[in-house]
Amino acid sequence: MTVTSSAERRVHIIQGEYFVSDDPNIIVTTILGSCVAACVRDPITGVGGINHFLLPGKSQTAGAPDERMGVHLMELLVNGLLKAGAARERLEAKLFGGARTVKGLSDVGQHNIEFARRFLKNERITFVGGDTGGDLGRRIQYWPVSGRARQVLLSDRATKTQVQKKIAIPVVQNAGELELF
DSSP, rough: OOEEEEOOOEEETTTTEEEEEEEEEEEEEEEEESSSEEEEETTTEEEEEEEBBOSOOOOSTTGGGGGHHHHHHHHHHHHHHHHHHOOGGGOOOEEEOOOOOSSSSSOOOHHHHHHHHHHHHTTTOOOOOOOOEESOOOEEETTTTTEEEEEEOOOTOOOOOOOOOOOOOOOTTTTEEEEOO
């Protein structure tokens, strides 16, 4: 964990990890390519969390064995939120990532996006926005308590020039703020 100020603390997660917090001073960061991050919170209790997963394989069948890793990380996140005081019926989620980072190969990013959306629907978790797909990686910052998310698209050029992209999200009361820079 890197301390950025006396009040604000950053926690960085990588593929295969998740993090849950009710601390308003926590910012969780991650970098995504074809991976997907689910940012989930309960807006009433102020408990939120994020995970970072990549599904192996190419299966297009719901519940296929190659989706076990995604199910595992999604369940760890949801159970962590519930354990911290969140109510299942109030959970809301934003999804980020799922880029097609290597042209000419199977679209692993799209498979990850489809899995995440299907999981949210099956678990009746309200989808409130985010940004998925495309062909650029992303750097994500997420404030779990407020639900605020910030995304920077990373250029595929060697200079890694940062690109801004406006995100269209459904308007949902208490959905948290989404900020781009």
